[in-house]
Amino acid sequence: MAGETGIFIGSGGGKRIELVLRRANRHGLVAGATGTGKTVTIQGMIEGLSAAGVPCFVADVKGDLSGIAMAGSPAAKLHDIFAARAAEVGDTGWAYADNPVQFWDLYGEKGHPIRTTISEMGPLLLARLMDLNEVQEGVLTIAFTVADKDGLLLLDLDDLQAMLTHCAERADELTITYGNISKASVGAIQRALLQLRSQGAAAFFGEPALSMGDFIRHDDKGRGVVNILAADKLMASPRLYATFLLWLLSELFESLPEIGDPDKPILAFFFDEAHLLFTDAPKALLEKIEQVVRLIRSKGVGVYFVTQNPIDIPDTVAGQLGNRVQHALRAFTPRDQAAVKSAAETFRANPGVDVATAITELKVGEALVSLLQEDGAPAPVERALIKPPRSRVGPVTPEERKLLVETDAIGAKYDTLADRESAEELLTAKSAEASAAAAEAAAKDEAEKAAAAQAKQDARAAKEAERARIAAQRDADREARLAEQERRRAEREAANSPWNRAVTSATRSATTAVSREVATQVTKAVFGTTRGTGAGFLGGLVRGVLGGLFKGR
Template sequence: MSQTESFFNYINEGYKCKGDFITLGAGMLGEETATNALVNIPLKTLNRHGLIAGATGTGKTKTLQILAENMSEKGIPVLLMDVKGDLSGLAQPSPGHPKIDERHEKIGIPFDAKKFPIEILSISEQDGVRLRATVSEFGPVLLSRILDLTETQSGIVAIIFKYCDDNQLPLLDLKDFKKMLQFITAEGKEEISAEYGRISTSSTGAILRKIVELEQQGGELFFGEKSFEVDDLTRVDENGRGVISVLRLTDIQDKPKLFSTFMLQLLAEVYETFPEQGDSGRPELIIFIDEAHLVFDEASKALLSQIESIVKLIRSKGIGLYFVTQNPKDVPEDVLAQLGMKVQHALRAFTAKDRKALKLAAENYPDSDFYNTSEVLTQLGIGEAFVTVLNEKGIPTPLARTMLRAPMSRMDILTEREIQEVIGNSKLVKKYNDTIDRESAYELLGEKIDSINKKKSEEDRRKEEEKLSRKRSTSSSRRSTRQNPVVKVLTSATFIRAVFGILKKVI
């Protein structure tokens, strides 16, 4: 058997699927593409998470686009974090190109230009379906981890939530939370201290500074009502295709705190809301996190621990998480160990540090008789990648250098007019984009503080009146005494001298 035949069997045996699957492309031996040696991903293992990595300009975003398209076509809803702003083209078909036809001829599958149902979402001032969540939905533990609070500060946050629950004070947005901080350190200090113990003003000051930091990154836009219902991420269109929700994040690259806050809240909400799925044969939702280092770089140890826990547990809910980043080392090892699919585009090795990172990256992939992994990693062309996935039995497939198929949709952004057309046709815009500011802790506490201040003013006025009354009474008593004739005689100088004169004579 020739090496080519041996390689052909290597790919077809390693990536054959009995159930439904997605085709990524065809295997490559050296620079040659093995036509019809197809690299497939079983739908049943898509909830085992994945990684798309590679240097800038090697095709990571197009790989993400390919996966999202094919998942949508199989009826699987997708959520994309569009940090660079180049994924909205999914809503329009590819214009085609001779190089695309040539690529697909090498792979051995036809090219079919298509557009896909998309929903444009936003957590900032950009246009789109507004995603929000209330402070109450975060809960004290998650909010404390996001703010990176100490144990003492976290205890204060827990007291705030408990007090609000006991007194029917809804915590909806950040101004509600800030009002509570003001209340427990001023007007409500005695009440809180009596029931929960003394609270340090230095600790509440530290919490307030963390809240202000989150506000400065746009947190006031994210916290509030109406809360986004995660079930709206799992819709399919009238043709049975999964809706691709594109979250526009081009204006938050310098706001990692807001990005990680949103991501953790979303994952926690999905985990709490979705039922246990078991082995259903296909995922309920796939989430792609582009520029994943934005989530991990600024995360505290507590926050990383929370993310790692969710990644380990959420797959049982039928949710697949796919991290897109430049280097696998951008993803914590405990998370990386949970990723069943790995698509590695080319890496660069210009420095000693790069070469060390390249060697570590190569060790993340299975050994192969057909490749020197660390060497080939620097030679992969645009639209080529090393691929390994989990087969239908959950076993890692052989490493395959893969010629990736081309996206079926436009490999470019939508025009502003096209974006507005998508938003204008959205049913969710009507559901979520009206701002609701119902009576909450801010207003109710404001009334309570006013009542306390009014009561205190009345008490102060009463005490002042009593003081004046006592003063007037004393003054009146003195005047009355001075006017009494008997008192006048007894206190006269003549009478006193006479008395003391008699005493002197007796002595």
């Protein structure tokens, strides 16, 4: 049960061990080998936090934690063991009880779908999700920058894919401003997007995006609602799982107000299989994780990492974890032995507990516990028995899950995918407009070329016609000249015929005789005689003139 100031965890060293609510936002670690009781410990902590009015989030990797929604049963095979353990640890008020639960699932199969937008995820986490190198991450960042500058919403993978294609098409222009955008880098990112799709990540990106307020709810009894993420299928894509939970933490950090140290957390966040978050994480991502873990405390959120080996957590993060529950470790390998030594060194010493030895001797349901006290100092480590859970140990049935999902406070808010106009639609429309404009320009160019060709053909035809006309005119002129020459030739031939020559000779003789006679008569009339030099000359002149006149006739 939860008291006014603390949550009962178990007993050890002859005293009750409680998680102080005022210090529960100082984060924590639950570690231990497989099968040592981590899941039951987490279940009991969540029950206590929920009863104290603290909403919780937990990733249900194996499906076992879904039983938190249902009260345990006296008919369960572990009932006698749990009852005996409750009596042993002094949990006198122990009784079976359920807890208010909301089920979530990235794939929308075992709970309400959880979605975010590409823009909200950001280039850093997406680069981590797609395992991009620094150059490819730089190109991805450029795509985000250009989308933001051009007012293009990046909501889902289709939007991001369209944006990358758009940037590749504008590579020459954008390279001048933002740096090199190679087709090889864009191609590598596009291939990574295909891999994300094959893992089912497309269902995670879109709208309506998750509102963080829906994670922080209380039921009508004031109990904090437990948000359970069905992660059994998600674990098949460990990088997606780790990136999603880190995004969730980042969103909580960015959306929640600063409240300092409240009397109790506003949300407790349990990160199972936490080692996946840090495996092969680049330096920039580790710095972001450290920043979020360090600062989210002041937002009233407590983060509890759950892992098999405490050395899976980097020192920069482990140093922020004030509340620790260490289940048994097996020191079979050098790495295991290093983990035992590391775990032993992180606890506040207790003269009555040999930590290094006890870690390898702990039984199932037993742990080394050191929690922050009221004054904020860690309590000396105690070897403690963990209290039994009140809810069901084991998963709910599909029918029970379905009923719980349909009747919770979320309803159908996230069940229907929304697809508003975003980058993919806008870029497709712009591409269509550009294609139509190009087609129109091409058609206009073709028409102009056709018109020019037709004009050229018409000019050639007109030129040919003119040439034909000129040739015809030349032929006609030649024919006319030939006809005229023929006519003249005929006239000449006619003039030179025997008959014409005879007529001409007779005419000439007659003319000559007439002209002589006329001249004589004229001379006589003028001079009165035909003799003398002047008369002879004048007579010859008159005869010549008259002869010419007659000849012309």
